[in-house]
Amino acid sequence: MTILIVGAGFSGAVIARELAEAGLSSTVIDSRPHIAGNCHTERCAETGVMLHRYGPHIFHTDDAEVWDYVTSRATFMPFRNQVKSTARGAVYSMPINLHTINQFFGQTLRPAEAQAFIASRAAPADVPATNFEDQALQMVGPEIYETFFKGYTEKQWGLSPRALPASILKRLPMRFTYDDNYFSHRFQGIPQQGYTDLVARLLDHPAILTRLNTPYDPSMAASADHIFWSGPLDGYFGFRLGRLGYRTLDFERFTDTGDHQGCAVMNYPDPDVPYTRITEHKHFAPWESHARTVCYREYARAAGPDDIPYYPIRLSAEQTLLADYEALARDAQNVTFVGRLGTYRYLDMDVTIREALNTARAFLVRRR
Numbered sequence: 021m022t023i024l025i026v027g028a029g030f031s032g033a034v035i036a037r038e039l040a041e042a043g044l045s046s047t048v049i050d051s052r053p054h055i056a057g058n059c060h061t062e063r064c065a066e067t068g069v070m071l072h073r074y075g076p077h078i079f080h081t082d083d084a085e086v087w088d089y090v091t092s093r094a095t096f097m098p099f100r101n102q103v104k105s106t107a108r109g110a111v112y113s114m115p116i117n118l119h120t121i122n123q124f125f126g127q128t129l130r131p132a133e134a135q136a137f138i139a140s141r142a143a144p145a146d147v148p149a150t151n152f153e154d155q156a157l158q159m160v161g162p163e164i165y166e167t168f169f170k171g172y173t174e175k176q177w178g179l180s181p182r183a184l185p186a187s188i189l190k191r192l193p194m195r196f197t198y199d200d201n202y203f204s205h206r207f208q209g210i211p212q213q214g215y216t217d218l219v220a221r222l223l224d225h226p227a228i229l230t231r232l233n234t235p236y237d238p239s240m241a242a243s244a245d246h247i248f249w250s251g252p253l254d255g256y257f258g259f260r261l262g263r264l265g266y267r268t269l270d271f272e273r274f275t276d277t278g279d280h281q282g283c284a285v286m287n288y289p290d291p292d293v294p295y296t297r298i299t300e301h302k303h304f305a306p307w308e309s310h311a312r313t314v315c316y317r318e319y320a321r322a323a324g325p326d327d328i329p330y331y332p333i334r335l336s337a338e339q340t341l342l343a344d345y346e347a348l349a350r351d352a353q354n355v356t357f358v359g360r361l362g363t364y365r366y367l368d369m370d371v372t373i374r375e376a377l378n379t380a381r382a383f384l385v386r387r388r
């Protein structure tokens with residue numbers, strides 16, 4: 021059986037590995053010159069800092085099997101993402117927690133007092149919020165929404181928060197304690213040698229052939245019994261119904277000596293600052309030490325046809341087009357669509373791995 025896996029990110033690598041361990045060979049192709057997709061990490065030749073080339077990736081999950089899967093293949097170092105936000109001339113703690121509330125309102129509230137205080141400002145939650153803005157007004161009230169979320173979200177998505185789904189904000193916790201961990205998951209960390217090393221370990225099996233700089237060509241389908249497609253869903257169909265919208269990111273890289281900002285991620289929600297955040301990559305590897313430092317200013321914009329797709333937009337216009345592509349995907353013979361691009365969803369790494377494991381296992385069961 022000839023199996024072709026398109027894309028050497030987590031989806032493709034996990035599927036290839038699961039099939040290989042069950043005795044099935046596959047070829048993994050990727051159009052880029054490297055593996056690991058947008059999780060790719062590489063050492064900066066100039067500074068020695070491990071760079072998250074397509075933006076920061078912190079592994080966080082509640083899925084014990086996925087955590088075991090990754091930590092049994094690479095050493096993970098403990099990492100807590102303690103994001104800060106520079107807004108209206110001051111630096112605040114993120115995500116919104118008791119410290120942020122006390123800093124922002126100049127108070128010394130204890131947890132129950134802060135909860136009552138925010139509740140007095142927040143919009144009533146008698147009807148469920150259907151968009152980002154209403155969700156934020158119900159959760160934190162207008163002052164925090166306008167300072168920390170409105171400008172950031174407009175820059176990130178290029179749209180009014182009223183046009184965005186409430187689910188985007190629900191990614192973030194809100195706490196009435198001083199816990200400033202950006203994520204609430206049980207297991208969190210970053211691979212000591214980077215994500216590319218982890219993906220290389222997954223692909224390192226005699227039954228897996230990896231070919232880089234190899235874009236998919238429809239003629240390849242003729243010689244494959246099955247294709248696992250982790251490229252863009254609309255790309256598989258030659259964009260014949262139109263293009264699904266994505267946001268892309270531009271990174272403006274700069275270097276400095278020592279420590280530039282004192283943390284890994286500094287958000288800039290003010291609308292007059294053109295970027296959304298600055299990431300300082302050495303802080304994603306606090307177990308290393310480097311004399312110099314590398315930072316990325318991150319700018320979001322609509323993805324054009326030649327840009328790297330990052331965030332699927334999934335508004336009502338996209339939903340209709342997506343449904344049409346999903347119908348084509350259901351009818352496609354011997355192709356399985358996987359991952360963030362293949363299913364056009366905003367997926368974290370752990371969910372991507374979970375779904376890839378499930379996909380590979382279901383495929384193996386069907387073959388029996």
Ligand code: UDP
Nearest residue numbers: 105168169170172173176188189191192287
């Ligand atoms: N967000 C915001 N202000 C912040 C951080 C996040 O308004 O300081 C909003 C923004 O709309 C973003 C969403 O919350 O798209 C989810 O944030 P998350 O940090 O999960 O985004 P990601 O890291 O996936 O880009």
